[in-house]
Amino acid sequence: MAACSYTCQVNYCCSQKPVIPKFKDLGASVSFNLKPFLTNLEHFSLLMDVPKVILKETIFKLLDNFVDLTFEFVDQPLSPSQSNFAPVEEIGEAVRVTIVQGKIPDDFPEGVYIRNGSNPLFGGLKSTKSIFGKSSHLWVEGEGMLHALYFTKEKGNKWNILYKNKYVETDTFNMEKNLKKPGFIPNIEGDSLAVLVASLLNVMRFGVLHKYISNTNVFEHSKKYYSIAENHMPQEINIQTLETLGNWTVNGAWSQPFTAHPKKIPDTGELVTMGINPLKPYLQLGVISTDGKQMVHKVDVKLNRCIICHEIGVTKRYNVILDFPLTIDLNRLIIGEQLIKYDKDGYARIGIMPHYGDANSIKWFEIEPCCVFHIINCFEDNDEQRIYQEDLLNLEG
Template sequence: MAVCSFKVINCCAQKPSITTFEQFKTQLLSSFQPLISDLKKVPKKLVLVPHAIIKNTSTELLHTFTDSVFKFIDHQTDPSQSNFGPVEEIGECINVIDVQGTIPSDFPEGVYIRNGPNPLFGGFKSTKSIFGRSSHIWVEGEGMLHALYFKKQSDGKWSLTYNNKHVETDTLKIEKQRNTPSFLPAIEGDSPAILSAYLLNFLRFGAVNKLLSNTNVFEHSGKFYAVAENHLPQEIDIRTLKTLGNWDVNGSWNRPFTAHPKKAPGSGELVMMGVDAMKPFFEIGIISDDGSKLVHKADLKFERCSLCHDIGVTMRYNVILDFPLTIDIKRLTNGGPLIKYNKEGYARIGVMPRYGDADSVKWFQVETCCVFHIINAYEDGDEVILWAFRASTSIIPGPDLGINKFEWFSTRFKAKCDTTFDSDESFFSQAYEWRLNMKTGEVKERFLTGKSHSMDFPMINENFTGYKNKYAYAQVVDLDASCIAGMPKYGGLAKLHFGDTKQQDYVKMEHHKLPNNTFCTGAAFVAKPGGTEEDDGWVIAFVHDEQLNTSRVIIVDAKNFAREPVVIMTLPNRVPYGFHGAFMPIILGSSDPCRHKRDGSRHHHAGGGVLLMRKTRRR
């Protein structure tokens, strides 16, 4: 391992000048480039035992240097952003007793769980130093799980309990042990500050940035995982929310792991991928249906690091997105941003045989856009059809340096009727279709929904993943509230009918509007046990009433979508806005998921075994 040395840089605490930046860049890169070369030789997982570089450097001196040079500053938030703020762990389960309506008798027993960012130490921090400023972007923050347990008692009545807990990644454990902000933000800000943070984080902790695990929760082979694509998933005890450790598929996967793996139709294998800032930029992996081994792995030989968030599957193919939202360390060292969306860049969709390699991928050039979430993909004759939510630009990472963040985000949520705003810069997200002809190479593109609603966070009946489906559900953006907050807020839910088109060939859409000043997060589809139709089931979601500062869970009948929720459950704790949720249909066993519980604010302890209720997969 190369030894990196630091020279004392005497300059003021203001943003470095161009000359100072060039001098700093030259000095830093003389050490940074050998480090990158050596990093390529190191297994890509958190190094808990210090390397020679750390052993030859006083860790305490590094901490002292960092603490004296870098000052942590709290992010300022607007009152309209209050429910994006973190909460404390409640420690043990709490009974949920405030229930309006009736939980359907055929609703499955199980756990509704949602992941989302919950920063330590009261919220996001930025740093100020002689190297400039660096800060977190809004999608960062340590992952916290929020879970509502549905247990049916012997008398047919429901027992409901709520719990929350941080995902205990290795970097979270470090900061908890030190009891102070320790990792320097290394995503957004002045290039010298980010590069310094990158290097100092690695020297002190063996990781260049925090491992967040804040995006999604998924199940495979009866085990449950929290995940964000900057690291491996963490296995979770679904009853206690305790983190059991990293999942590297018995040592066969040592790189980032997508937040949206998909179960292959028919086989039940788990199709996933991982993107990295260094080559190989994109690798795909397939995990056996029992989760014991990696049965296939391929480097798709990307020429750039595309920040790909999702992957699609059909009966025979994997569907790959390569769009121009990229991570580029070289761009960063040249003074540019680490993450950037290039609206002039190329965009393509790849269709790959399930166990193929880079040479077997058939690529289709498509119109440049930004896509984070896939609705579904399926085969229709010679065509592979992909449905996803498409926007003109990316909400990640945010504005360039020197631009007011609040104003930048707010203007991009402006309503469609504002003729003074460039629609090519809008976050407005619509359902979209690509028809990819495997025989002729032709691409047909079209919008599936109009500009009446901006939507994202899609969900379907997962028994139809990879097959042609009739319905999908999504969270609907409240543009006015989002514009005021400068952050996305979802004021309702939508049901899309793909077999029913309206004018301009748009699909029919039903809208479930939430009350004023109430917004949803982590919505999920819950299939009805024994259901015979695709929309036999419910949509469940966390909602927050900002006027009353009260969080609830609602259940909406998917067949009577526009009607009032069939049940509203008021939670004893605030649930901040987050990302993806899932309903895990499990048998909780003879004992309660939470022992020693009591009503209201009293806490409980979870224990006992879990039996997964297997889904009948559509053939």
């Protein structure tokens, strides 16, 4: 069976003038400012002999009521070019495809074609209005939905084609589904104060800044299938029923963002992945065993900035890392500037490292400032090993 998908996600935050002080670290500032409040609540619960579970439920309900009273969720309009991202409903059981335009080749292989894409949960992608201003998502940020076509042959070489769709049920998807209404406040772009308040409320209510949308790709490893968007770890799926089986953490070895386009090492079948973070370590690289049961290599690439790196290149012996001047700055979220910035005067480079190398083994090639999201191909020709070793000797000398 083959698994394929097409979609790409990039997040931006609109430019606004600063309206509140700049903090060095959003996560640290949130923790620092909420710590006295949470400590007092815990102390109060002990005095009142109230179980912590009940206290948490009460706090959540209070915050939920505050959001209901303060924020108005409205559908974001879609332009004609974005109409393919309008939501569709889950259809339940698989249905037979009876109309086919054109002809399916006789030698077409039996199996599954699967597509993953954005599909907002509650009627449309939401933006919000509140006393703090407006905030919204990017138009590609709806929850992930899998669309599968199953091709089997009946007697007489007649094709039997079934179609089925189903949401990828991530942790945050289930949170909102249980609420039966929009819960996460969009915080990708909008008025700076509204974006900040939305981020704080999402953390206080759900424990995370953003939803885990899982709407970018489907990949296979060790005969298992995974749905992924690079802001979270993958979700294993049942390729026949499209049920979500849970987060794939490689037996606890990986619990961070996971590239939407991992690559297999030719010959060995090991899987190379990476994860970008807004805080250090900015980029980590991992090699997963052929059977998918363990992380056989994990390393901090030790970049000095957080970059937008959508995928990684892989050849028989090397990993290809893209370091371009499209960067994330959490401070910009606080002061209302663009969260993601392209610096035309910044540096750009391509890094080549052995599969099991570290930051010191990377050979960097400086190039003109630019930005690349997808790598068409990576391959070795003749004497790359000799050139690579000579360059390392020159650097050490």
